Amino acid sequence: MMNVKIGSVKIGDTSMDFVCGGRGERKLIILPGLSEGLTTVKGKAIFLLQPYRKYFDRFTVYMFGRKRDMPKGYSMRDMAADQAAAMKALGIGKACVLGVSQGGMIAQCLAIDHPELVERLVIAVSAPRINELTRDFVSGQIEAAQAGDHKALMIDTMDKSYSPGYLRKYRKLYPVIGHVGKPKSYDRFLVNANAILGFDVYDRLDRITCPTLIIAGEEDKIVGVQASKEMHERITGSELYIYPGLGHAAFEEAEDFNERVFGFLDENRRVTG
Numbered sequence: 001m002m003n004v005k006i007g008s009v010k011i012g013d014t015s016m017d018f019v020c021g022g023r024g025e026r027k028l029i030i031l032p033g034l035s036e037g038l039t040t041v042k043g044k045a046i047f048l049l050q051p052y053r054k055y056f057d058r059f060t061v062y063m064f065g066r067k068r069d070m071p072k073g074y075s076m077r078d079m080a081a082d083q084a085a086a087m088k089a090l091g092i093g094k095a096c097v098l099g100v101s102q103g104g105m106i107a108q109c110l111a112i113d114h115p116e117l118v119e120r121l122v123i124a125v126s127a128p129r130i131n132e133l134t135r136d137f138v139s140g141q142i143e144a145a146q147a148g149d150h151k152a153l154m155i156d157t158m159d160k161s162y163s164p165g166y167l168r169k170y171r172k173l174y175p176v177i178g179h180v181g182k183p184k185s186y187d188r189f190l191v192n193a194n195a196i197l198g199f200d201v202y203d204r205l206d207r208i209t210c211p212t213l214i215i216a217g218e219e220d221k222i223v224g225v226q227a228s229k230e231m232h233e234r235i236t237g238s239e240l241y242i243y244p245g246l247g248h249a250a251f252e253e254a255e256d257f258n259e260r261v262f263g264f265l266d267e268n269r270r271v272t273g
Helices: 045-055 076-089 102-113 132-148 152-163 187-197 202-206 226-236 256-264
Strands: 004-011 013-020 026-031 059-067 097-101 118-124 212-217 241-242
Touching: 013 045, 013 076, 013 226, 026 076, 045 059, 045 256, 059 076, 059 118, 076 102, 097 102, 102 118, 118 202, 118 241, 118 256, 132 152, 132 212, 132 241, 202 226, 202 241, 212 226, 212 256, 226 241
Parallel strands: 026 059, 026 097, 097 118, 118 212, 212 241
Antiparallel strands: 004 013, 013 059
């Protein structure tokens, strides 16, 4: 059975949940996307860390949620500052960081504002600033959440994330999807979503100096592939890999995603191509 720890760390007058697994000396921090506002990492530890199990001998892997009490106006930069505080409180002096979607936005802020904490950076299906695609998607998500229309929120997410072939497996769930995973309140989700609408670090990307891998989906309908190309152009020495035919869920659909990530993180086992 996989050895996984579920914990929380104090952040000001609230706390931040995390799950942790592995025994490796090196640390990997995983920052999830907007869906964290619907279901937090707590209680899903084994499911969340299962894909990383084969790397537990070389890394200790942490997946963090956002802090429990998030005030209105809570920005991506605020989230990064709290993430830095959580790492320091847990004695994580420096770590590799993998940020997915909104988590990639937080990861950019972390690498810019707290470079001493980031050894290597992986930014997956993310963007350095709000663009038209992202604004339209997030605005629609906010509208659905405010109306309490969980089915519309989830179907829109799936339709815009998965490739057509992958999506066919999930369409049979559409009649019941409005009742699965619906939160008691959308307050956390709305704070997270509004933070995306105010996000822009494009002009500060040149402050990221750690080795950086950017991963994109060629058919991304949420942030667009151009967003990853912008980051690649602005982050000196960064590497860019684009999955052909995949979209925003490339991190889930691509069978070699984790191998590619850990190949980049482990200098002796680099993935090419």
